[in-house]
Amino acid sequence: MCRKTTLVTKGDISGAVAMITYQVVISIAYVVLSFIRTTFKKLNQLEVLMKSIAAVRKFALATSRKLDRILLALVLGAGSCMAAEVTKTIAAKSFIQKIDIAGPGQCAGPLATLLASFTNCNFSENPQTASPSSKDFRLYSQVSATVSCDGERVAKWSFTPVETKFGTELNVFNATGSVKEPVSTVPTKSGMSSQAKVTYAYAIKGRPPEAAEPAFQAVKPRTCQYIWHRVEGEISCKAGNPVITAKVSGSGFPSHRAWVDDKRTDNLEQGSFMKLWECSASDPTLIR
DSSP states (O other), X not given: OOOOOOOOOHHHHHHHHHHHHHXXXXXXXXXXXXXXXXXXXXXXXXXXXXXXXXXXXXXXXXXXXXXXXXXXXXHHOOTTOOOOOXXXXXXXXXXXXXXOTTSTTSOOSHHXXXXXHHHHHHOOOOOOSOOGGGOOOSEEEEEEEEEEEETTEEEEEEEOOOEEEEOEETTTEEOEEEEEEEEEEESOSSBOSOBSOEEEEEEEEEEOOGGGHHHHHXXXXXXXXXXXXXXXXXXXXXXXXXXXXXEEEEOSSSEEEEEETTEEEEXXXXXXXXXXXXXXXXXTTBBO
């Protein structure tokens, strides 16, 4: 029996290889496309996730800021939580320090030297506190300021009228005086509107008793008998707490000093003893 033999030609082999290659390429392409499609789906899901994370983060930041503001309001008295009222005392003294009789320009003539020596024997004051009970002053003034803060702003304020006290001569004769300028404030003496700051000022004046004036007239005639001091400053708020400043100005003699709650805030040294005969051009009764 003869078997039929089939011859495989080179062309047949090439065709088979091409067919297999085609199928492999198609399979790879299908796998790649499937991978790309799956990846895009995951990327889309990742994008959605990232957007969600961003939204959550934005919400968390906004919430954190709100919580910070609430915490600040609770701790510092900001926002709608107004801090409690605080009352502070502003005070000033005019006082005679020891006169340097031998100093240049201090005393003009023997009578001025004699009067200055007498003054040193009876005064030489140097107050260290704002207390009026120490009696170490010629003039004493005091006002009280009640303040509420709203964060960094003044929310409420009010002032009391000026209180005054005057010294004595030889522990016998009382000096006299009065309020030269009542408390003036900007914007108003009292208020409840939000302000960055509130400014204030007041002044008092005083003179020795009438019995002492002939001694001054003997040295040199004068029309001015009143020494004076003026206190000015401002109220502001820092971290929910009131901050009050106090600066003092006044006649060229004697010295002047200011305090806020017994903390010294300003000091003005006296000029020469002869300043007591220099009168103000605007008010001849005041020592310049």
